Each structure stands twice: as C-alpha cells, then as structure tokens.
Amino acid sequence: MSASTALLPEYIVVVAVLVTMIAAMIRRPGGTVASWVALIGILGALWATIDLWTMHIHPAVFFNQSLTVDNYSLFVNVLVLIAASSTLLLGWTGEREHEEFPILVLIAALGMMSLGMVGNLIALFLGIEVLSLPLYVLSASHRTVLGGEAGLKYLLLGAFSSGILLFGLALVYGATGTMNFVDFASSVNVHSPLLAAGLMLTLVGLLFKLGIVPFHMWVPDVYEGSPMPVTNFMAFGTKVGAAVILLRLLAYGFYMSPQDWGPALGYLALLTMIVGNLLALPQNDLKRLFGYSGIGHAGFLLIGVAVHSVVGAKAMLFYLLPYGLAVIGAFAILTMMGTDKETVTISDLAGMARQKPWAAALFIVFMFSFAGIPLTGGFVGKLYLLQAALFAHQPGLAIGLVLGTFLGLGAYLRPLQAMFRTRQGESNMAGWNVNWSHVVVLVVAVVGTVGLGVYPTPVVHWVSQSANFFWLH
Amino acid sequence: MVGIVILAILAISASVGVVTARQPVHSALYLVGNILSLALLYLMLKAEFLAAAQVIVYAGAIMVLFLFVVTLLTAGKEERELPEDLPGQRIVAGILSVIVGGVFVALAIKYPGPTLKAPLPSHFGDLTGIGRLLWGPDFIYLVAIAIMLVSAALGVLVLNPPRKRRQQEAEAREQRAESKASPETTRKEREGTGS
Incomplete structure (x- = not known):
C-alpha cells in the first residue's frame, strides 16, 4: 500500500488547510465560506478514514517508521475528526471567531491525527507541537483578560513541558541509540536507569498534555479563559491525542519493562481520579467544572494505559468515545446558552428545566454519561475500565475508579439540581441562541451517548480491532 | 571529551546567567554565550552545517531582534520585582533542580548509552547531508x-490583528449590543406602562 493511499485522510486535511486559507482570504466579512471548506475537508478525511477501515488494511509503516497506519490510527482519526467537526460547528456563528479559526482547528486536528500513528521520537515531538501551537493561539483568540491569561499560561507551561519532553526524548535516544519505538525494546539497554530517567521525563511531558495530577494546574484556568468551542476541542481532541500517543509509546517501545512505568502510572491514575473529581465538586463556573472533570476523566483513561494489557487498551480507546460525545454535547448546550458570555455559571442554569425542557433533558443525559449512569455510554466505558483494572489484579485502581465516580456524580448533580431551581426575577434565557450547527452537534452527541449505552456492541468490535496492535510486537 | 565538558559547563553557566540576570540586556548577552557554546559543541560533533546555522540564525538574526525589542521596551526602566506569594520558592526550586540535574549526570556517567561503532555516513553534518535528509527520508518532518x-x-x-479589522470588530460588537439592548428597553417600557 502506498503512502498516498494510507495517509489519504491526513493529506485531505493538509489540502483543506491550504484551501481554507484561500477561502478565508477571499471571503466576505461575516461569511462562512472558510468554515464550510474546513468542514467539507474534515468530512472528506472522515470518509477516507472509513474507506481505509473497510479495506481491512494490514499495518503499514512509512517514512523510516515515523508513521504507522493501522486500525488504531484510523480509530484515532475518527475520534479526532469528530472533535474537530464539533468544534467548527460550535464556533459557526460566533462573530468573534476569526476567519483563522477553522484553519487553526484543522492544523491542531492534523497534529492529533498524527499522534495516533507516530512510530518514532521526532514524529512524536512534532505531533505534540503541531497540536499545541494552534491551541495556544486559539485559547487566547478572544483577547479578553481571562483569554489572555489562559493563552499565556498555556503557552508558558506548554513550552516548559515541551522542554521536559524533549530532554526526556534525548535521554531515551542516548540510552537506546535509536529513534524508533519498536527498536527500544530490542535495545541492549532495556533496563538501563538512563532509559528509565528519559522515559520518566517523556512521560511527564505527555502527562502534562493529558492533564494528569500533579501536572494539571493549567487545565481549569485555560478551559475557563478559552472560547467555548476551543475548550470543547481541548477537552476532547487534546485528551485523545495525548492518551493515544501514551498508549502507543508504552505498548510499542516499553512493553518489555512494564514494571518500570506501570506502577507509577497506576498511582498517578489513582491520584488523578480522586483529586480531579474532588476539585470538581465546589466549582461554580461550568467551564472550570468541566476542566476538573476532564482531569478526573484523564485519570480514568490512564487506568487503561497503566494496567498494560490488551483489555486496558480496548477500555481506554472505548472510553474516549463516550467521554468525547458527552463533552461535545455539554459544550453545545453551553454555547447555546451563552454565545456572548465568556462563561456559564451554575446559577445561570436556574429555571432551565422549566423554560428549555428539551435542552435540560439533553444536558441531563450528558451529565449522566459523565457520571457513568447506566444506559449512557459513560457507564459502559467505566465498566470496561473496571474490568481492565480487575483483570490486571489491580484492586486499588478499581476502588479508585469507583470512588472517583462517586465524587464525580456529586459534581455533576449540582448543575442538574440548579436547573430545577425556580429562578427569581428576570429570566436569563434571553441570550439563548440556537443554530442548525448546534443542533447537529447535539443530535450526534445524544444519539452517540445513548446508543453507546444501549447497544455498544459494534463500537466494542471496532475498538477490539483497533487494539489489535498490542499483539503485533 | 575534555572539550565537551568545558563547553557543556560554559553552556550551562550561560543559561543560568540568562535566568538570573537582572537586566534583560544581560540576559540576552548570556544567551549569546549559550548559543555560541552550543555551536562549538555541534562543531565538535562534526555537524558543521548545524554549527554555522546556529551562529547565523540564532546569534546573528534572532538575538539582534531580541536586543532591538529589549532596548525599545525597557530603555531606562528600572523595574523592581514584585514580592512573591511563596517566599523562598526560588531557593527551593534551585536546590531541587540541582539535585535532579546531578542525578541525571550521575546516571549518564554510570550508564552510558551504546557507543556508535559504525563510521559516520558520508556528508554527515554538512550542507549536502542535511539537504539529502530533509528532502529525502525526513521530508515529512519538514512538512510538519x-x-x-x-x-x-x-x-x-x-x-x-490589523487596525482595520479591530475597528470592524468593535463596530460589530456595538451593533450587537444595541440590538440586544433594544428588546429589553421595549419590554421595560411595556412593563412601565402596564403598571
């Protein structure tokens, strides 16, 4: 299979970036041509991905093993493209989204897609940077005080973590003498402490992007200050990118020495699940709440990596989908509520159940999926993670998962309770703004969330196909 | 080996100077020192093109830009530092980083990586070699x-953004504010007449 066939989704996105730039240049002020072009590009890449999937390809490596196309990378493509299209659709009507908005979203999506398929250290670093750089810009794109703070904080801390990551990669290269993940395991130095130190620094850089405690400090501030669609993108897309590269790096390069990294990741997962959900409890700002809940969910995802088994890989890959669908649904409702406002607080939700019953019902579905209530996708995802933890004889992780879920339930029930409160005085649903693009996102999100909860079989099948790479060492 | 150690010490002390210098100009000059010692390190590793590029691009172009910005922005300003929220955090951070760095150095000395036995490929480190890599197998990185x-x-x-667009945005914001304000005022007026 040639590179142009296997990498067609990425090529389409690259072409879409260029065409969107031209479209943004020649468009009328206020027009949506650039967004349309970007959306068509994303849908084209999605089509190409699904087409590749149906061809039942064998894993293929390109460009000196720097990119691997297999079912895993294709599944990641689908997740990232869902995140990118939802971001575009949520930012469709925002007058303050600039014409550069779709281009930057596409570039960040390209970085996330490449993270699903990287096979060597250079590609890893470049993927992380291609993902991060547009997001630094996007998070500050509203030029408000909070937005500036978010952008600067994200840039500085992100640059710092990139430095640590680069140092780690250099040490790994120094210890093994090779850049390719698959060659690490066969290197003579597989148990060298220098390699362990390099791996530790590399993991710190990647866990920062994932938002794992204790590298989580930036998450709530950046989520709070960023524009709503961008927060949605960071909560879904960045988590997908960071989680899948973590799994790929460890499962390809370090499967011979899981005792070096497995326990550390396990303890961090435990800490993150508890701390993230605990800190989500007292939040009044919904974006901050989703920020902390995103930290908690990153902890759940990390279980799948830490247990180092094919069951764990499957569970993590599956969990990304219901989590992401709930994220885009919840952010669609927040965007509809406050297109002009920077953020939505819990007290803004008061009276929503009476005035906007449909939106309130959908919001409840998404919150239930976050919390892991049965008949939503989140429940099935948590079930698989629990199974993975128990199969790996890690009862501590299982207990942490349950505890974190309970704490999270409390955090997610607070906004729901506020929705049923009657509001004194003037209604705040005046700024309610519904566009077809929001409706599309909402429909996809709710169908996906409930569908995954009721009939997850097909997705489970796809996930086990894409986690197959585990056996191909 | 001795040369590498000397250059490494030079580079590290210059970068410590970048962080600790009070005056931005001093920081920039320390950075030049750091860049030059890195360039010499590249030379010792037989990467001539990288060394030249390091000097021309970083020390030549980027540092000049830095110095321009520094002189434009901070000329004649004596800025006092704000008091820190956590007193003593710099000292603690410094001690910790020295410990971590020491551990890494010890690890690297005690457990060195595999030594390269193969001879260097032809054109290693010069313009031809870099060009062949970048436009050959490593082209994908260049694209990224x-x-x-x-x-x-x-x-x-x-x-x-350019000033013109900033004005457009401000106008659009005002228009939206007006269109928002009008229904509210009419409603208030109606309430007023009703009561």
Whole structure:
C-alpha cells in the first residue's frame, strides 16, 4: 500500500488547510465560506478514514517508521475528526471567531491525527507541537483578560513541558541509540536507569498534555479563559491525542519493562481520579467544572494505559468515545446558552428545566454519561475500565475508579439540581441562541451517548480491532 | 571529551546567567554565550552545517531582534520585582533542580548509552547531508514544521490583528449590543406602562 493511499485522510486535511486559507482570504466579512471548506475537508478525511477501515488494511509503516497506519490510527482519526467537526460547528456563528479559526482547528486536528500513528521520537515531538501551537493561539483568540491569561499560561507551561519532553526524548535516544519505538525494546539497554530517567521525563511531558495530577494546574484556568468551542476541542481532541500517543509509546517501545512505568502510572491514575473529581465538586463556573472533570476523566483513561494489557487498551480507546460525545454535547448546550458570555455559571442554569425542557433533558443525559449512569455510554466505558483494572489484579485502581465516580456524580448533580431551581426575577434565557450547527452537534452527541449505552456492541468490535496492535510486537 | 565538558559547563553557566540576570540586556548577552557554546559543541560533533546555522540564525538574526525589542521596551526602566506569594520558592526550586540535574549526570556517567561503532555516513553534518535528509527520508518532518510555522503566522494575525479589522470588530460588537439592548428597553417600557 502506498503512502498516498494510507495517509489519504491526513493529506485531505493538509489540502483543506491550504484551501481554507484561500477561502478565508477571499471571503466576505461575516461569511462562512472558510468554515464550510474546513468542514467539507474534515468530512472528506472522515470518509477516507472509513474507506481505509473497510479495506481491512494490514499495518503499514512509512517514512523510516515515523508513521504507522493501522486500525488504531484510523480509530484515532475518527475520534479526532469528530472533535474537530464539533468544534467548527460550535464556533459557526460566533462573530468573534476569526476567519483563522477553522484553519487553526484543522492544523491542531492534523497534529492529533498524527499522534495516533507516530512510530518514532521526532514524529512524536512534532505531533505534540503541531497540536499545541494552534491551541495556544486559539485559547487566547478572544483577547479578553481571562483569554489572555489562559493563552499565556498555556503557552508558558506548554513550552516548559515541551522542554521536559524533549530532554526526556534525548535521554531515551542516548540510552537506546535509536529513534524508533519498536527498536527500544530490542535495545541492549532495556533496563538501563538512563532509559528509565528519559522515559520518566517523556512521560511527564505527555502527562502534562493529558492533564494528569500533579501536572494539571493549567487545565481549569485555560478551559475557563478559552472560547467555548476551543475548550470543547481541548477537552476532547487534546485528551485523545495525548492518551493515544501514551498508549502507543508504552505498548510499542516499553512493553518489555512494564514494571518500570506501570506502577507509577497506576498511582498517578489513582491520584488523578480522586483529586480531579474532588476539585470538581465546589466549582461554580461550568467551564472550570468541566476542566476538573476532564482531569478526573484523564485519570480514568490512564487506568487503561497503566494496567498494560490488551483489555486496558480496548477500555481506554472505548472510553474516549463516550467521554468525547458527552463533552461535545455539554459544550453545545453551553454555547447555546451563552454565545456572548465568556462563561456559564451554575446559577445561570436556574429555571432551565422549566423554560428549555428539551435542552435540560439533553444536558441531563450528558451529565449522566459523565457520571457513568447506566444506559449512557459513560457507564459502559467505566465498566470496561473496571474490568481492565480487575483483570490486571489491580484492586486499588478499581476502588479508585469507583470512588472517583462517586465524587464525580456529586459534581455533576449540582448543575442538574440548579436547573430545577425556580429562578427569581428576570429570566436569563434571553441570550439563548440556537443554530442548525448546534443542533447537529447535539443530535450526534445524544444519539452517540445513548446508543453507546444501549447497544455498544459494534463500537466494542471496532475498538477490539483497533487494539489489535498490542499483539503485533 | 575534555572539550565537551568545558563547553557543556560554559553552556550551562550561560543559561543560568540568562535566568538570573537582572537586566534583560544581560540576559540576552548570556544567551549569546549559550548559543555560541552550543555551536562549538555541534562543531565538535562534526555537524558543521548545524554549527554555522546556529551562529547565523540564532546569534546573528534572532538575538539582534531580541536586543532591538529589549532596548525599545525597557530603555531606562528600572523595574523592581514584585514580592512573591511563596517566599523562598526560588531557593527551593534551585536546590531541587540541582539535585535532579546531578542525578541525571550521575546516571549518564554510570550508564552510558551504546557507543556508535559504525563510521559516520558520508556528508554527515554538512550542507549536502542535511539537504539529502530533509528532502529525502525526513521530508515529512519538514512538512510538519512548515504547517506548524503556518499556524504561528496565523497566530500573529489572530492575536495582533490589523487596525482595520479591530475597528470592524468593535463596530460589530456595538451593533450587537444595541440590538440586544433594544428588546429589553421595549419590554421595560411595556412593563412601565402596564403598571
């Protein structure tokens, strides 16, 4: 299979970036041509991905093993493209989204897609940077005080973590003498402490992007200050990118020495699940709440990596989908509520159940999926993670998962309770703004969330196909 | 080996100077020292092109830009530092980083990586070799960096838009504020007449 066939989704996105730039240049002020072009590009890449999937390809490596196309990378493509299209659709009507908005979203999506398929250290670093750089810009794109703070904080801390990551990669290269993940395991130095130190620094850089405690400090501030669609993108897309590269790096390069990294990741997962959900409890700002809940969910995802088994890989890959669908649904409702406002607080939700019953019902579905209530996708995802933890004889992780879920339930029930409160005085649903693009996102999100909860079989099948790479060492 | 150690010590002490210097100009000059010692390190590793590029691009172009910005922005300003929220955090951070760095150095000395036994490929480190790599097997990295630079250029546009667009945005915001305000006022008026 040639590179142009296997990498067609990425090529389409690259072409879409260029065409969107031209479209943004020649468009009328206020027009949506650039967004349309970007959306068509994303849908084209999605089509190409699904087409590749149906061809039942064998894993293929390109460009000196720097990119691997297999079912895993294709599944990641689908997740990232869902995140990118939802971001575009949520930012469709925002007058303050600039014409550069779709281009930057596409570039960040390209970085996330490449993270699903990287096979060597250079590609890893470049993927992380291609993902991060547009997001630094996007998070500050509203030029408000909070937005500036978010952008600067994200840039500085992100640059710092990139430095640590680069140092780690250099040490790994120094210890093994090779850049390719698959060659690490066969290197003579597989148990060298220098390699362990390099791996530790590399993991710190990647866990920062994932938002794992204790590298989580930036998450709530950046989520709070960023524009709503961008927060949605960071909560879904960045988590997908960071989680899948973590799994790929460890499962390809370090499967011979899981005792070096497995326990550390396990303890961090435990800490993150508890701390993230605990800190989500007292939040009044919904974006901050989703920020902390995103930290908690990153902890759940990390279980799948830490247990180092094919069951764990499957569970993590599956969990990304219901989590992401709930994220885009919840952010669609927040965007509809406050297109002009920077953020939505819990007290803004008061009276929503009476005035906007449909939106309130959908919001409840998404919150239930976050919390892991049965008949939503989140429940099935948590079930698989629990199974993975128990199969790996890690009862501590299982207990942490349950505890974190309970704490999270409390955090997610607070906004729901506020929705049923009657509001004194003037209604705040005046700024309610519904566009077809929001409706599309909402429909996809709710169908996906409930569908995954009721009939997850097909997705489970796809996930086990894409986690197959585990056996191909 | 001795040369590498000397250059490494030079580079590290220069970068410590970058962080600790009070005056931005001093920081910039320390950075020049750091860049030059790195360039010499590249030379010792037989990467001549990288060394030349390091000197020309970083020390030549980027540092000049830095110095311009520094002189424009901070000329004649004596800035006092703000008091810190956590007193003593710098000292603690310094001690910790020295310990971590010491551990890494000890690890690297005690457990060195595999030594390269193969001879260097032809044209290693010179312009031809770099060009063949970048436009051959490593072309994909060049593309990735190109896309990254596109997003950086766009970032400048987003964060620092031309004045014309800024005006347009301000007008649009005012219009929206007016259209928002009008229904509310009419409703208030109606309430007023009703009571």
